Amino acid sequence: MGWSGNASNNFNTDKASDAFDGDASTIWSTGAYQEPGMFFQVDLGAVRAFYAIDFECSITSDVPASLDVYLWQSGEPSSPVRTNVAGFPHTTIEFATPQVARYIRLVIAQKKSLWWCIDELRVRK
Numbered sequence: 001m002g003w004s005g006n007a008s009n010n011f012n013t014d015k016a017s018d019a020f021d022g023d024a025s026t027i028w029s030t031g032a033y034q035e036p037g038m039f040f041q042v043d044l045g046a047v048r049a050f051y052a053i054d055f056e057c058s059i060t061s062d063v064p065a066s067l068d069v070y071l072w073q074s075g076e077p078s079s080p081v082r083t084n085v086a087g088f089p090h091t092t093i094e095f096a097t098p099q100v101a102r103y104i105r106l107v108i109a110q111k112k113s114l115w116w117c118i119d120e121l122r123v124r125k
């Protein structure tokens with residue numbers, strides 16, 4: 001689907017694209033405790049409009065404690081569109097108006113002495 005990804009941390013052979021390969025059994029995981037600044041990023045390949053970002057973490061202990069969400073179209077992000085979003089096994093971040101962006105970056109905002117995982121991340125119109 002033309003997406004690519006990168007992350008600040010990858011457990012063993014895990015790679016960011018494991019979190020958007022359409023297979024819930026392949027999981028991206030940090031392999032390191034959650035620390036502020038740790039990030040997961042997706043390049044959607046082109047600017048797209050969407051109303052929501054959904055992501056799952058089936059290892060429920062490894063849900064993110066708190067995330068800041070950045071969306072942007074080119075260059076580097078400015079300020080987060082959302083801050084201190086609590087993570088759940090199924091996290092949904094909805095927007096009242098369509099967000100137009102090419103890049104999504106999720107950044108850990110709070111320390112937690114467990115890893116962070118994403119099975120699958122999607123954007124929704």
Ligand SMILES: [Ca+2]
Nearest residue numbers: 018023026119
């Ligand atoms: Ca997957």
